[in-house]
Amino acid sequence: MQLTQLFPSQRESRWVHPLAWWGWGLSAAVVAILSNSFITHVLVFTAILTVLITFRSTRSWSNAIGLLIRLAIFIVLFRIVIELIFGVHFGGPVLMTLPVLDLPNWLGGISLGGKVGSTGLVAAIAHGFKLATVIIAASAAAALVPPSLLLKSLPNAVYEAGLVTVIALGFLPALSADAKRLKTAAALRGRPARKIRHQLALLFPLIENSLNRAVTLANAMESKGFGRIKTTKFNNMTVSIILIAGMMLMILATTSLLRNPLSITNLTILVLAIFLIVISVALSGKLKLRTVYRNLEFSQTEFSLLVVAILLVMVSVLLNTNELVKSLVIFGLLLSPIIICPKPPGGLTK
Amino acid sequence: MINFNSVSFAYHDQAAVVIRDFSAQLAAGEFHLVVGKTGSGKSTLLNLINGVSPHLTGGLLAGDVDIFGFNTKQFKPRDLAEIVGVVSQNPRNSFVTSMVEDEMAYAMECLGVDPKIMRQRIDEAAELMGLTEILQQATESLSAGQQQRVAIASVLVNRPKVLILDEPTSALDPAAAEEVLAALQRLVHDLGITVIAAEHRLERILQFADSVIYVPGNAMPISFGDPAAMMQMSEITPPVVQLGKRLGWNPLPLSVREARKFTNSIIQKLNDITQVINRADEELVASTNAVSVRYGAMQALKNLNFEVYKNETVAILGRNGAGKSTLLGVLAGLVKPLTGQVQINSQDPAKIHGFDFIRQIGFVPQEPADLLLHPTVQQECLFTDRTAQLPKGTTAKMVSQFLPELDFEVAPNDLSEGQRLLLVLALTMASAPKLLLLDEPTRGLDYDAKSRLLATLRCIGCSGTSVVIATHDVELVAELNARVVMLSAGEVIAEGAAREVLIDSVAFSPQVSRVFSPLNLLTIEEAVDAIKLAG
Numbered sequence: 001m002q003l004t005q006l007f008p009s010q011r012e013s014r015w016v017h018p019l020a021w022w023g024w025g026l027s028a029a030v031v032a033i034l035s036n037s038f039i040t041h042v043l044v045f046t047a048i049l050t051v052l053i054t055f056r057s058t059r060s061w062s063n064a065i066g067l068l069i070r071l072a073i074f075i076v077l078f079r080i081v082i083e084l085i086f087g088v089h090f091g092g093p094v095l096m097t098l099p100v101l102d103l104p105n106w107l108g109g110i111s112l113g114g115k116v117g118s119t120g121l122v123a124a125i126a127h128g129f130k131l132a133t134v135i136i137a138a139s140a141a142a143a144l145v146p147p148s149l150l151l152k153s154l155p156n157a158v159y160e161a162g163l164v165t166v167i168a169l170g171f172l173p174a175l176s177a178d179a180k181r182l183k184t185a186a187a188l189r190g191r192p193a194r195k196i197r198h199q200l201a202l203l204f205p206l207i208e209n210s211l212n213r214a215v216t217l218a219n220a221m222e223s224k225g226f227g228r229i230k231t232t233k234f235n236n237m238t239v240s241i242i243l244i245a246g247m248m249l250m251i252l253a254t255t256s257l258l259r260n261p262l263s264i265t266n267l268t269i270l271v272l273a274i275f276l277i278v279i280s281v282a283l284s285g286k287l288k289l290r291t292v293y294r295n296l297e298f299s300q301t302e303f304s305l306l307v308v309a310i311l312l313v314m315v316s317v318l319l320n321t322n323e324l325v326k327s328l329v330i331f332g333l334l335l336s337p338i339i340i341c342p343k344p345p346g347g348l349t350k
Numbered sequence: 351m352i353n354f355n356s357v358s359f360a361y362h363d364q365a366a367v368v369i370r371d372f373s374a375q376l377a378a379g380e381f382h383l384v385v386g387k388t389g390s391g392k393s394t395l396l397n398l399i400n401g402v403s404p405h406l407t408g409g410l411l412a413g414d415v416d417i418f419g420f421n422t423k424q425f426k427p428r429d430l431a432e433i434v435g436v437v438s439q440n441p442r443n444s445f446v447t448s449m450v451e452d453e454m455a456y457a458m459e460c461l462g463v464d465p466k467i468m469r470q471r472i473d474e475a476a477e478l479m480g481l482t483e484i485l486q487q488a489t490e491s492l493s494a495g496q497q498q499r500v501a502i503a504s505v506l507v508n509r510p511k512v513l514i515l516d517e518p519t520s521a522l523d524p525a526a527a528e529e530v531l532a533a534l535q536r537l538v539h540d541l542g543i544t545v546i547a548a549e550h551r552l553e554r555i556l557q558f559a560d561s562v563i564y565v566p567g568n569a570m571p572i573s574f575g576d577p578a579a580m581m582q583m584s585e586i587t588p589p590v591v592q593l594g595k596r597l598g599w600n601p602l603p604l605s606v607r608e609a610r611k612f613t614n615s616i617i618q619k620l621n622d623i624t625q626v627i628n629r630a631d632e633e634l635v636a637s638t639n640a641v642s643v644r645y646g647a648m649q650a651l652k653n654l655n656f657e658v659y660k661n662e663t664v665a666i667l668g669r670n671g672a673g674k675s676t677l678l679g680v681l682a683g684l685v686k687p688l689t690g691q692v693q694i695n696s697q698d699p700a701k702i703h704g705f706d707f708i709r710q711i712g713f714v715p716q717e718p719a720d721l722l723l724h725p726t727v728q729q730e731c732l733f734t735d736r737t738a739q740l741p742k743g744t745t746a747k748m749v750s751q752f753l754p755e756l757d758f759e760v761a762p763n764d765l766s767e768g769q770r771l772l773l774v775l776a777l778t779m780a781s782a783p784k785l786l787l788l789d790e791p792t793r794g795l796d797y798d799a800k801s802r803l804l805a806t807l808r809c810i811g812c813s814g815t816s817v818v819i820a821t822h823d824v825e826l827v828a829e830l831n832a833r834v835v836m837l838s839a840g841e842v843i844a845e846g847a848a849r850e851v852l853i854d855s856v857a858f859s860p861q862v863s864r865v866f867s868p869l870n871l872l873t874i875e876e877a878v879d880a881i882k883l884a885g
Contacts, residue, residue, distance in 0.1 A: 181717070182720055184684055186723065188713045188721060188778075189733070189734070189777070190704050190705060190734075190737035191704065191737050201723055205720070205722075208763075217443060219436075220436070220444035222428050223431065223434070223435075223505075224428075224431055224457040224504075224505065225429075226428060227460075228429065228431065290459045291459050291462050291463055293459055293469075294455070294465070
C-alpha cells in the first residue's frame with residue numbers, strides 16, 4: 001500500500017458520494033436513538049461536529065454548521081421550558097418554585113408550574129440533548145455535500161422534483177437580498193419599514209422581482225434544451241406515479257409497523273412498497289432524461305463509509321459491555337471518516 | 351443564415367404591433383448589431399430568432415423566421431438548443447447551477463451529450479472565454495464581467511451556430527466590456543459563429559459590427575444593412591458618429607480609428623481648452639475621514655478620505671468591485687464603516703432617519719424601481735408630500751418639471767426605464783436634499799434618455815444640491831464636466847477635474863478625447879467650437 005493512500009490529506013480532494021454520507025449520518029442517528037446514556041450522546045455530538053468542521057468547504061452550505069448548533073441549543077432550551085411548565089416534581093432538591101396554575105378538570109386537571117426539582121431538570125436537559133443529537137446526526141449529510149451534487153445522484157424518477165428543490169434553495173439567498181434591498185429603499189423614501197403594515201407593502205414588489213427572476217431562469221433553461229429528451233418506451237409520468245405510490249405505501253407500512261409489529265398485512269405492504277420503489281428506480285434508469293457530467297463515483301471510500309455505518313448500528317445493538325467502552329468504540333467509528341475520506345474540493349477561504 | 355420573411359409580431363395583451371413586416375437575411379459568420387431605443391422591440395426581435403417569442407412569451411407571429419433551415423413555428427427553443435445559444439441581459443439570474451464548471455456542463459446534460467466528451471468541450475470553451483482559472487468557483491462570487499463570460503461559455507459548449515446576446519456590456523466597466531467584446535470578436539473570426547447582439551453602449555460595440563439592424567420603435571419599419579448606412583439614418587449614434595455628422599465627415603467614421611483620419615491633419619491647428627476652474631464653494635457638505643469597510647475577507651474601502659463641497663458634482667469612477675457603491679452606501683449611512691468617520695453637514699448619516707433623512711440625503715440606487723411602492727405616479731407624489739411634510743402638490747410639480755409629458759394616473763412599472771429614473775429623481779429631489787447620490791444611473795438607458803438625464807442633472811447641480819455619481823459611463827462624466835475621483839480596490843488612485851483625469855486614462859477616456867488626443871477636448875460641443883475657432 002502506498003503511503004499516500006494512508007494519508008487522505010495527501011490524496012486528491014474530491015466529493016464523497018452523498019449516499020455514503022447519508023448512511024453514516026443516519027447510523028449515528030440510530031445509535032443516538034438506541035442509547036440512553038448521556039455520555040454516548042455527548043460523544044456522538046462531538047464526533048459529528050468534528051467531522052463537519054473537518055470536511056466543511058466553501059462550496060457546501062457554508063453556514064450549515066452554525067445553523068445546526070443553533071438548532072441544537074434551541075431544542076435543549078425548548079425541552080427545558082416544557083419541563084418547567086409541565087414537569088412534575090418527583091425527587092431531588094427543589095431548585096425553584098414557579099406560580100402554580102391548576103387547569104380545570106375538563107382539561108385533564110393538570111397543574112402547570114410548581115416546584116422544579118433538580119432530577120427533573122437534569123433529565124430534561126439530557127432528553128433535550130438526545131433529541132438534538134438525533135436531529136443533527138440525521139441532517140449532517142446535508143451540510144457535508146452541496147445540494148447540487150445530491151441532485152446528480154438522484155434517480156431519474158425524482159430528478160425533476162430534486163431540481164425544483166435545488167433551484168428553490170438557490171432562490172432563497174436571492175430572495176433575502178431582494179428583501180434587504182427593498183427595506184433599504186423604503187428607508188430612502190423616508191419611511192423605514194418598521195411596522196408590519198409597512199413591511200407588507202414591500203411584499204408585492206418582492207413577489208414581482210422573484211417572478212421576473214423565475215421567468216429569466218425558465219427562458220434560459222428552455223433555450224439550453226431542458227426537457228428535450230423524452231423517451232417513448234416508458235412515460236416519465238408513469239414512473240413518477242409508481243414511485244410516489246411506493247413511497248406512500250412505505251409510510252403506511254412503517255407507521256403501522258410501529259404500532260403493531262407482527263402483522264402479515266403490514267409486512268406484505270412493506271414488501272410491496274419496496275418492490276414498487278425498486279421498480280420505479282430501475283425503470284427511470286432506462287429513461288434517458290439527461291446525461292451526467294462527472295457523476296460521482298461510488299468507490300472503495302464510499303463502501304468503507306457504509307461498512308462503518310453498519311458497524312455502528314451493530315455495535316450499538318449487539319455489544320454488551322461497559323457503557324463507557326461502548327461509547328468510546330462508537331466515538332472512534334464515528335470519527336473514522338477523517339481517515340477514510342478525502343477532503344472536499346474548494347477548501348477554506350482564509 | 352437567418353431568414354426573416356415578412357415577420358410581424360404582437361403580444362396578446364397589447365393591440366399594438368411590436369414588429370411590422372420585417373424581412374432580412376442575416377449572413378452566417380458575421381457580427382450583427384441590433385440598435386434601438388428602450389422599448390422599441392429589440393429584445394422581441396432577439397426572442398424571435400430562437401422562438402422564445404412566441405413559444406414562451408406568447409403573442410402572435412405572422413410570417414416566418416428560418417434559422418439554418420429550421421422554422422421557429424415548428425421548433426421550440428429547446429429543439430434549437432444546439433443551433434442557437436442565448437445569453438440573457440442579466441446572466442446572474444439565468445444560472446441554473448451554482449458552480450462555473452457545472453453551469454457549463456448543464457446545457458450538455460440537457461441535450462444528452464456523452465459524458466466522455468463533455469470534459470473536452472468544457473476545457474475548450476473555458477480556454478476560449480478565459481475561464482480556465484475559475485472553473486471551480488461559485489458563480490455568485492464572480493465579477494460581472496466574469497459572469498457574462500461564464501454565461502457565454504455555458505452556451506458555447508453545445509457548439510451553437512448562432513449566439514444571441516442582450517446588452518452584453520451595459521453592466522460592465524470599460525475594461526471588462528473590452529474583454530467580453532474581444533472574446534465575441536474571436537468567436538466570429540476564428541470559429542465562424544454568427545453573433546447577434548443588442549446594445550445601448552454603441553461607443554463600445556459599433557466598431558465590431560458587420561451589419562446593423564436599426565429598430566426605430568412604434569412598429570415603424572426596421573432597417574437592416576451596412577453599419578455606416580444605418581448610422582446615417584439612425585437617431586441613436588455614438589459620440590464619434592455624432593461628431594462626424596456635425597462636421598460633415600464622409601465616409602461617416604464608426605470608430606476612433608476612422609475618425610482619426612479626419613483629425614490627424616487638423617489637430618495642429620486646434621488649441622487646448624483652457625480649463626476655467628470654477629472653484630466650488632468652500633462649504634463642506636459631506637466627508638469621510640479614513641473610512642475602511644470590509645465584507646468578509648474583502649476590503650471594500652481602505653482608509654478613504656473623500657469630500658463633497660456645496661454646489662459641486664463629483665463622479666466616482668472605477669472598475670466593477672472598486673468600492674464605488676460602497677462609498678455611496680457609506681455616505682448615505684447604509685453601510686457601517688469598520689473604522690473612520692462619516693459626516694453629512696456635521697451629522698452621522700447612520701443616525702438620520704425618516705423626515706430628516708430625505709431633507710439631507712437623496713439616494714437613487716442601481717435599481718431605481720425599488721423606490722417605487724405605489725400603484726400610480728399620483729400616489730407616489732402624495733406619499734413624498736406626506737413623508738417630507740411638503741405642501742400638497744409640491745412633488746407633483748417637481749415631477750412635471752422633469753417629465754412634462756407624464757400622465758399621473760399611469761403605473762410606475764409601465765414607464766420606460768428612462769422615465770422611471772427621472773420619476774425617482776424627481777421624487778427624491780422634491781424634498782430638496784443637500785446631497786444627491788446616484789448609483790450607476792445610465793445603466794440600460796438609451797442615448798435619448800441619457801441626454802434628458804444629463805439636462806436634469808445639470809439643472810440639479812446648480813440648484814444648491816451637491817451631486818455624487820458612481821458610474822462606468824465616461825461619456826456622461828465628460829458631458830457633466832464633473833470632478834472625478836477614481837477608485838481602485840477601495841483606494842483613491844486619481845482625483846481632479848474630468849479634463850485632467852479622463853484624458854490621462856486609457857480605459858476611461860471618452861471617444862471625443864481619443865479622436866482629438868493629445869488635445870484636451872472632452873465633448874462634441876467643445877470639438878465643434880474648437881474647429882470653428884481655428885476656421
